[in-house]
Amino acid sequence: MENLELIIPELFISIMIMFLLIFGVFKKNSSQLVYNLTTVSLVAALALIINLDTQIQSSLFNNSYNIDNLARFMKILLILSGVFVMLSSSKYIQISKISKIEYPILILCSILGMMVMISSNDLIVFYMGLELQSLALYVLASFNRDNLLSTESGLKYFVLSALSSGLLLYGCSLIYGFSETTNFNQIMVNTKEVEYGLTFGIVFILVGLAFKISAVPFHMWAPDVYQGSPTSVTVFFALLPKIAALTVFIRFLYIPFYELGDQWQMIVIFLSIASMVFGAVAAIGQKNLKRLIAYSSISHMGYALAGLSTGTTQGVQSSITYITIYLVMNLAFFSCLFMLKRNDEYYENIDDLSGLSKNHPLLSLSLLVVLFSLAGIPPLAGFFAKFYIFVAVINEKMYFLAIVGLLATVIAAFYYLRIIKIIYFDPEKEKFESKHNLGLKFTLAASTFFILAYFIYPSGIVDIISQININ
Amino acid sequence: MNFPILSSLILLPTIGALFIFFVRSSNSQYQSSKYVALFITIANFFLSLYLWIVFDKSIVDFQFVEEREWISGFVNYKVGVDGISILFILLTTFVTPICVITVNATIKNRLKDFLIAILILETFMIGVFCSLDLVVFYLFFEAGLIPMFLIIGIWGGERRVYSAFKFFLYTLLGSVLMLVAIISIYWITGTTDVIKLYELGIDAKYQNLLWLAFFSSFAVKTPMWPVHTWLPDAHVEAPTAGSVLLAAILLKMAGYGFIRFSLGLFPDASLYFVPLVYTLSLIAIIYTSLVALMQEDMKKLIAYSSVAHMGFVTLGIFTMTQQGIEGSIFQMISHGLVSAALFLCVGVVYDRLHTRLINRYGGLVSIMPKYAIVFMVFTLGALGLPGTSGFIGEFLVLMGAFKKNILVATIASLGVILGAAYMLWLYKRIIFGKLINEEVKKMVDLKRFEIVTLWLLVLPIIFFGFYPEPLINSIEVSVANMIDMNDLGKINKLALGE
Numbered sequence: 012m013e014n015l016e017l018i019i020p021e022l023f024i025s026i027m028i029m030f031l032l033i034f035g036v037f038k039k040n041s042s043q044l045v046y047n048l049t050t051v052s053l054v055a056a057l058a059l060i061i062n063l064d065t066q067i068q069s070s071l072f073n074n075s076y077n078i079d080n081l082a083r084f085m086k087i088l089l090i091l092s093g094v095f096v097m098l099s100s101s102k103y104i105q106i107s108k109i110s111k112i113e114y115p116i117l118i119l120c121s122i123l124g125m126m127v128m129i130s131s132n133d134l135i136v137f138y139m140g141l142e143l144q145s146l147a148l149y150v151l152a153s154f155n156r157d158n159l160l161s162t163e164s165g166l167k168y169f170v171l172s173a174l175s176s177g178l179l180l181y182g183c184s185l186i187y188g189f190s191e192t193t194n195f196n197q198i199m200v201n202t203k204e205v206e207y208g209l210t211f212g213i214v215f216i217l218v219g220l221a222f223k224i225s226a227v228p229f230h231m232w233a234p235d236v237y238q239g240s241p242t243s244v245t246v247f248f249a250l251l252p253k254i255a256a257l258t259v260f261i262r263f264l265y266i267p268f269y270e271l272g273d274q275w276q277m278i279v280i281f282l283s284i285a286s287m288v289f290g291a292v293a294a295i296g297q298k299n300l301k302r303l304i305a306y307s308s309i310s311h312m313g314y315a316l317a318g319l320s321t322g323t324t325q326g327v328q329s330s331i332t333y334i335t336i337y338l339v340m341n342l343a344f345f346s347c348l349f350m351l352k353r354n355d356e357y358y359e360n361i362d363d364l365s366g367l368s369k370n371h372p373l374l375s376l377s378l379l380v381v382l383f384s385l386a387g388i389p390p391l392a393g394f395f396a397k398f399y400i401f402v403a404v405i406n407e408k409m410y411f412l413a414i415v416g417l418l419a420t421v422i423a424a425f426y427y428l429r430i431i432k433i434i435y436f437d438p439e440k441e442k443f444e445s446k447h448n449l450g451l452k453f454t455l456a457a458s459t460f461f462i463l464a465y466f467i468y469p470s471g472i473v474d475i476i477s478q479i480n481i482n
Numbered sequence: 483m484n485f486p487i488l489s490s491l492i493l494l495p496t497i498g499a500l501f502i503f504f505v506r507s508s509n510s511q512y513q514s515s516k517y518v519a520l521f522i523t524i525a526n527f528f529l530s531l532y533l534w535i536v537f538d539k540s541i542v543d544f545q546f547v548e549e550r551e552w553i554s555g556f557v558n559y560k561v562g563v564d565g566i567s568i569l570f571i572l573l574t575t576f577v578t579p580i581c582v583i584t585v586n587a588t589i590k591n592r593l594k595d596f597l598i599a600i601l602i603l604e605t606f607m608i609g610v611f612c613s614l615d616l617v618v619f620y621l622f623f624e625a626g627l628i629p630m631f632l633i634i635g636i637w638g639g640e641r642r643v644y645s646a647f648k649f650f651l652y653t654l655l656g657s658v659l660m661l662v663a664i665i666s667i668y669w670i671t672g673t674t675d676v677i678k679l680y681e682l683g684i685d686a687k688y689q690n691l692l693w694l695a696f697f698s699s700f701a702v703k704t705p706m707w708p709v710h711t712w713l714p715d716a717h718v719e720a721p722t723a724g725s726v727l728l729a730a731i732l733l734k735m736a737g738y739g740f741i742r743f744s745l746g747l748f749p750d751a752s753l754y755f756v757p758l759v760y761t762l763s764l765i766a767i768i769y770t771s772l773v774a775l776m777q778e779d780m781k782k783l784i785a786y787s788s789v790a791h792m793g794f795v796t797l798g799i800f801t802m803t804q805q806g807i808e809g810s811i812f813q814m815i816s817h818g819l820v821s822a823a824l825f826l827c828v829g830v831v832y833d834r835l836h837t838r839l840i841n842r843y844g845g846l847v848s849i850m851p852k853y854a855i856v857f858m859v860f861t862l863g864a865l866g867l868p869g870t871s872g873f874i875g876e877f878l879v880l881m882g883a884f885k886k887n888i889l890v891a892t893i894a895s896l897g898v899i900l901g902a903a904y905m906l907w908l909y910k911r912i913i914f915g916k917l918i919n920e921e922v923k924k925m926v927d928l929k930r931f932e933i934v935t936l937w938l939l940v941l942p943i944i945f946f947g948f949y950p951e952p953l954i955n956s957i958e959v960s961v962a963n964m965i966d967m968n969d970l971g972k973i974n975k976l977a978l979g980e
């Protein structure tokens with residue numbers, strides 16, 4: 012009998028999905044109740060994960076499912092972000108009339124899929140998790156089905172994502188063909204020498220994964236999907252799939268393909284540089300805030316990949332730190348976006364922010380902090396995120412990557428400054444509503460405080476992350 | 483001595499800013515938030531004055547050192563002062579209250595936000611001057627961009643957006659390379675602690691690249707020719723208090739950085755790059771002086787004169803002689819006072835006539851005699867007349883330069899003449915001449931708070947002009963130690979073939 016208590020959180024979420032589905036179908040008008048129950052069950056799942064014995068590093072089901080520090084930390088991060096996303100977007104889905112029982116259940120499904128991805132130690136388990144989360148995400152992207160942009164984004168995401176899943180699967184089959192196993196650890200043992208088939212397999216898998224975290228040149232879907240989806244789904248897109256995909260990235264690069272570092276290092280460096288530079292340059296001309304944040308997240312993924320490209324444990328840890336801080340910054344940014352509401356209509360163009368600071372000083376201050384942090388200006392959290400990355404990168408003497416990355420931050424600073432300019436220097440417009448629900452306010456306050464106060468005690472997160480060791 | 487006096491100096495303005503932030507805003511309470519800011523900054527000034535008094539000037543070590551674990555196993559929060567940095571802290575805490583007083587006339591809207599920005603900026607400025615760790619230094623150095631960007635952008639003039647962006651992006655671009663260098667230093671030596679780095683030294687083969695990376699940051703901030711173009715824009719558009727802080731303190735961060743890091747950490751590379759710095763400094767002195775002669779706008783003229791004066795500073799630092807470095811520090815302090823005062827003077831007339839064009843003025847002496855007097859003192863201070871603090875600085879720098887290279891010193895001396903030319907001409911065009919403009923006739927002489935702020939600046943300029951001993955005394959040991967420690971003297975002799 013396997014040690015099932017280690018996967019209690021996953022089991023719990025699965026049961027909740029089924030229960031909520033039945034509950035929602037049989038009880039009329041229960042969408043809000045199901046939504047709240049989902050939030051509660053996420054909190055419960057979080058408690059269950061934290062409650063797990065942290066000493067245990069074990070793997071289940073014939074070594075195909077890993078419970079280690081990496082999985083534990085990433086799951087906590089995942090569910091925590093999930094809870095905050097639910098808290099901040101509850102009002103939005105009511106007003107946008109997408110409050111249906113399927114919505115929170117789909118979110119739970121995709122979170123379950125991500126948890127499986129995070130823990131997977133086997134090609135098949137990994138693919139299963141990936142498809143579970145993707146299928147839920149396709150539906151979520153087109154959830155506002157009366158809206159042309161939303162349906163378009165859902166379809167676009169589906170087609171492109173299916174293509175990338177196909178590539179990924181092809182890569183998996185190549186790897187299986189050349190290593191005779193689907194288990195990550197076994198692949199590492201069986202692939203000591205470089206063969207063309209293996210290299211192709213790695214390339215295909217990297218392409219598929221790069222698509223999932225929207226790294227250049229596989230980023231085309233991101234801006235459209237971010238813009239088209241309802242904002243509550245966009246924030247979900249911007250946060251959670253990135254955590255799962257990055258974890259899988261780490262696992263692939265550092266367990267099965269670790270010995271083949273020469274094969275993938277150049278690819279990852281290329282992905283990283285291309286994402287950093289392209290994300291920074293392409294965001295300059297954007298007018299829609301969601302589209303802009305899509306490009307900005309492309310650029311941020313480039314930095315996270317830069318940490319991975321080092322091939323060291325320190326690099327992995329810096330990437331995890333980066334993604335943690337990235338999540339908080341994006342959460343804060345989207346919370347601000349949820350507050351731009353007037354007469355039951357949400358505003359998402361940069362020009363709508365004009366002169367915001369006169370009418371909404373506190374909201375503007377939060378945005379100011381978030382944007383400077385996204386730009387990586389000290390002493391805000393975003394600076395430390397980049398700092399750790401560059402420490403890891405420079406340690407490996409990859410000066411070119413470091414300098415390109417830093418120059419890209421200067422370019423990126425320009426468009427963040429442009430938003431600040433519009434908020435603070437431009438003439439004011441009509442007021443937005445200033446009443447918001449508690450969850451949203453709490454999310455914004457907590458994330459802004461984290462960004463502002465991170466410098467006081469930066470060791471806290473780093474100490475936790477330094478326990479994550481891949482090999 | 484267990485009281486963390488430096489950390490209190492750093493934190494006090496932030497606490498004041500938080501206090502102002504959390505007090506509910508209403509128009510009637512704007513005044514009270516101003517008094518809070520004034521109180522905090524003056525308290526900070528007295529605290530730093532106390533620091534200066536108890537500071538032991540005969541010891542070479544850093545004093546009041548505080549160390550606390552920060553990023554575990556990597557960077558420690560470490561602050562401390564020596565004879566050099568203490569003067570800059572004093573300058574900062576002296577100029578900031580003056581800025582707070584000037585908000586009366588210049589800032590019409592969002593006074594509270596402005597005061598918060600100024601106070602936060604003071605925190606960062608003091609932090610720059612007392613940090614003894616490269617990462618902490620970088621943190622403060624960069625963080626100062628945020629409040630300054632907002633000060634220029636929100637309360638600035640017509641082209642404030644352009645200027646604010648230019649200021650921010652120029653300095654950010656310069657600084658990112660410094661970050662690469664700082665991290666590289668960590669991997670080369672295993673520490674970013676400045677005191678330890680002074681002891682360890684950095685292998686000569688790495689020094690040149692690292693020096694260039696630091697130089698790219700400091701050169702933009704100083705600013706040196708040809709990356710000085712952001713300064714005139716930033717100065718012209720910034721509100722008076724912003725210009726004052728920019729000229730008096732933000733530019734000094736770079737000069738301080740040159741002494742503390744470029745000379746202190748990379749002595750070999752500094753020597754190697756002396757010709758580069760000499761060339762750029764001389765171009766700055768001559769070229770920007772000529773440009774200053776052509777300016778129609780008062781603030782632009784003073785901004786260009788700042789570039790020229792900072793040219794003297796970089797020149798003096800890289801003579802690597804006792805006199806040169808002391809002169810540079812003295813020049814920085816003096817320029818901090820004089821340029822602050824000049825920008826205040828421009829602010830005074832700008833508030834009355836709302837133009838900075840020189841040709842709109844003329845004949846002010848007959849209607850604003852008090853203004854004419856103080857403006858004259860500052861003009862003379864700027865051109866380095868004996869008896870003002872400007873003279874001591876330039877004199878020492880030139881003395882150091884003559885020791886090393888007569889040609890360079892001669893060219894730099896020409897700059898002094900040009901400096902006198904544009905300053906006196908500016909004075910003549912504004913104060914003397916005929917009263918042509920009808921509106922000028924309606925201008926009133928200095929108000930009480932203006933008299934207070936301006937005379938507060940007149941006193942040290944003249945006092946240190948006649949009696950530079952307190953300042954020189956304070957930096958003497960530290961500078962001598964800096965030269966001994968890095969064998970700059972020995973290197974000098976080698977270079978001269980002795």
